[in-house]
Amino acid sequence: MFASFTQIKNSITHLRIGDWLVIAISSVLVVYLFQHLWSHEHAAKVQIRVGDKVHATYDLNLARHVQVTGALGEAVIHIAHGKARFAKSPCHNQYCVHQGWLNHSGQAAICLPNQISLELIGEKKPYDTLNY
Structure with missing residues (x-):
């Protein structure tokens, strides 16, 4: 039912450069969108x-x-x-x-x-x- 620590470790070590690239781009995109869509404008x-x-x-x-x-x-x-x-x-x-x-x-x-x-x-x- 749950993956063991060794199974998770093996999955991470089998990630390729493209996988890491997708993870990095997705992370940057999430941070960028969060800052621009959820920023609060100061009131007048x-x-x-x-x-x-x-x-x-x-x-x-x-x-x-x-x-x-x-x-x-x-x-x-x-x-x-x-x-x-x-x-x-x-x-x-x-x-x-x-x-x-x-x-x-x-x-x-x-x-x-x-x-x-x-x-x-x-x-x-x-x-x-x-x-x-």
Whole structure:
């Protein structure tokens, strides 16, 4: 059922130059495609939503603190150096605050109890499983 160590060793030693060439080219191709297809673009703007409506869109390069009122109360969002994050929120578990800084296009942080969300927007949409 399973190959023994000696069988595997014999299989490897019987590989020819063409086999090694195919393995090397395939490995380089996989690394190249991974870097180019899965690279994350830095975002240019942050879109803040309250409920199902867009509250505001801000440039990520201008540092500011934004206060947004949601269903539970006021949340504070920090924007600085091309990044954004929830700094304070009235929700109980603080999952949105613990999310930390967002800096790549397509990243999002959501405070469900307070109904506020952040989404970073770039020039092009990143690959997403929903796009598949």
